[in-house]
Amino acid sequence: MPDWTPVALLRDLPPLVVMPVTVDGVDLALWRSASGRIAAWADRCPHRGMRLSHGFVRGEALSCIYHGWSYAQSGQCQRIPAHPDLEPPEAIRVPVHHATEAGGVIWVALDTVTTAPPALAGVQPLRSVTLDARFDPASAGLTESGGAWRGTLGGVAVAVLVQPLPDNRCALHVLAESKASPTDLVAASRGIETLRRQAEGVSA
Amino acid sequence: MTDPIRDEWYPVALVSQLGPEGRDTRLLGEPVRVAWQDGAIIVTSGGHTLPSQQRYGHVWACPGTPARPLFDIPEADQPGRRLVDVGLVRVKCSPLRAVENFLDIAHFPFVHTDILGAEPHTEVGKYDVAIREEVDEVWATKVHFYQPQAAKSAAGGITTEYMYRVPAPTVSILYKTCPPRPGEWDVITLFVQPLDEELCEVWPWMALFDDDTPMTDLIHFQQTIFLQDRSILENQLPHRLPLDPGMEIPTRADLTSIAYRRWLKRRGYTYGAQLVAA
Ligand code: FES
Ligand SMILES: [Fe+2]
Numbered sequence: 001m002p003d004w005t006p007v008a009l010l011r012d013l014p015p016l017v018v019m020p021v022t023v024d025g026v027d028l029a030l031w032r033s034a035s036g037r038i039a040a041w042a043d044r045c046p047h048r049g050m051r052l053s054h055g056f057v058r059g060e061a062l063s064c065i066y067h068g069w070s071y072a073q074s075g076q077c078q079r080i081p082a083h084p085d086l087e088p089p090e091a092i093r094v095p096v097h098h099a100t101e102a103g104g105v106i107w108v109a110l111d112t113v114t115t116a117p118p119a120l121a122g123v124q125p126l127r128s129v130t131l132d133a134r135f136d137p138a139s140a141g142l143t144e145s146g147g148a149w150r151g152t153l154g155g156v157a158v159a160v161l162v163q164p165l166p167d168n169r170c171a172l173h174v175l176a177e178s179k180a181s182p183t184d185l186v187a188a189s190r191g192i193e194t195l196r197r198q199a200e201g202v203s204a
Numbered sequence: 205m206t207d208p209i210r211d212e213w214y215p216v217a218l219v220s221q222l223g224p225e226g227r228d229t230r231l232l233g234e235p236v237r238v239a240w241q242d243g244a245i246i247v248t249s250g251g252h253t254l255p256s257q258q259r260y261g262h263v264w265a266c267p268g269t270p271a272r273p274l275f276d277i278p279e280a281d282q283p284g285r286r287l288v289d290v291g292l293v294r295v296k297c298s299p300l301r302a303v304e305n306f307l308d309i310a311h312f313p314f315v316h317t318d319i320l321g322a323e324p325h326t327e328v329g330k331y332d333v334a335i336r337e338e339v340d341e342v343w344a345t346k347v348h349f350y351q352p353q354a355a356k357s358a359a360g361g362i363t364t365e366y367m368y369r370v371p372a373p374t375v376s377i378l379y380k381t382c383p384p385r386p387g388e389w390d391v392i393t394l395f396v397q398p399l400d401e402e403l404c405e406v407w408p409w410m411a412l413f414d415d416d417t418p419m420t421d422l423i424h425f426q427q428t429i430f431l432q433d434r435s436i437l438e439n440q441l442p443h444r445l446p447l448d449p450g451m452e453i454p455t456r457a458d459l460t461s462i463a464y465r466r467w468l469k470r471r472g473y474t475y476g477a478q479l480v481a482a
Contacts, residue, residue, distance in 0.1 A: 046452065
């Protein structure tokens with residue numbers, strides 16, 4: 001069943017930034033336009049196959065770093081700098097996936113989904129971390145509730161979203177309770193580090 | 205029967221940098237050793253001595269039976285030129301992608317920004333491309349491009365004219381107008397050693413009319429350019445060069461690349477290539 005995958009915290013993708021993300025083993029270029037629109041595209045330029053996640057954002061378009069071909073929000077190529085007067089053919093188009101923001105988290109779906117990503121009430125984005133290991137939320141004392149894993153880290157209530165990655169890796173996107181103080185957030189952040197070390201089997 | 209891949213000549217070492225310890229390397233996926241023996245350089249692989257020769261600063265070897273003599277660069281013997289051994293850059297890419305990138309000018313403003321190109325001077329005008337049947341080489345001529353700093357010896361921006369030549373599947377030679385010597389061409393080559401189908405070592409080499417620029421600056425300039433190219437080459441998908449149309453969409457600026465791919469396919473040179481669109 002196609003579903004939303006959490007790929008990043010919104011604050012880690014400011015406008016005019018593009019980054020690589022992976023969803024269900026598919027490499028994507030995740031980017032945000034000047035006006036804040038979020039898009040998740042196949043990470044491959046149709047021209048000569050360069051990864052679009054190495055490209056650059058100008059205004060509402062993403063450009064490939066190799067020859068500067070630029071693509072509009074629809075994925076349609078709108079400009080080929082080597083031929084400034086050429087109207088790019090319709091066929092030059094990057095496959096576009098679904099991306100949306102909810103509760104400070106960016107969610108991506110490769111195919112059309114009928115549901116909305118989970119609304120996470122009472123939490124604020126804390127940070128994302130990549131684990132060189134699989135993650136078993138239950139063994140970390142987390143329980144599933146409302147589309148996230150809930151529990152405490154460093155004594156602070158958290159919601160953890162798990163993004164599976166290839167090669168037995170994963171990313172965790174962690175949100176902390178809204179009323180957490182700055183001190184709490186530092187403690188929760190340390191809790192994430194401990195969690196990561198435990199999952200990776202590295203002694204502290 | 206000739207083997208279109210094994211019967212080619214490949215660079216395996218720089219003569220000037222081959223120390224007494226020799227060089228252990230790889231060619232077409234097989235271990236190869238380049239070593240001094242009684243004052244001569246020999247290349248061995250799997251207990252056999254390979255045909256080899258020294259030319260254009262490099263040691264060339266053929267894993268099979270040479271199908272033809274090593275290509276000629278007449279300019280290499282022209283008096284007054286400085287011959288520059290740049291050294292190697294290892295790139296995690298198909299040897300054919302490395303050559304194709306070298307044939308491409310449209311990337312200059314974006315990859316070699318403010319050195320070989322700069323926006324808004326991005327247009328690639330019409331140029332001529334041909335497979336010269338009598339020599340079986342790909343040639344692109346009348347290529348013009350605006351460059352902010354065309355060479356180490358160029359002070360400001362100029363429109364540079366180029367010619368590109370592919371005399372062997374993993375070799376490309378660039379002829380470029382030479383600011384201090386109108387009428388002559390600077391020669392910049394890319395000799396590619398295929399370690400395997402998705403890993404290569406590129407050996408740029410130059411024969412220039414430039415008596416002023418210190419050698420280290422010439423080498424550094426060229427290495428800067430190739431490190432910029434490497435960031436592209438290691439991130440192209442698929443990793444192997446698609447020889448069949450369909451996977452990638454070329455435009456008129458890519459006529460050289462189109463001819464190169466067609467020529468490779470016709471020669472049966474598929475090492476580092478992808479044949480069927482996946
Ligand atoms: S590969 Fe993207 S513009 Fe050429
Ligand atoms: Fe380049």
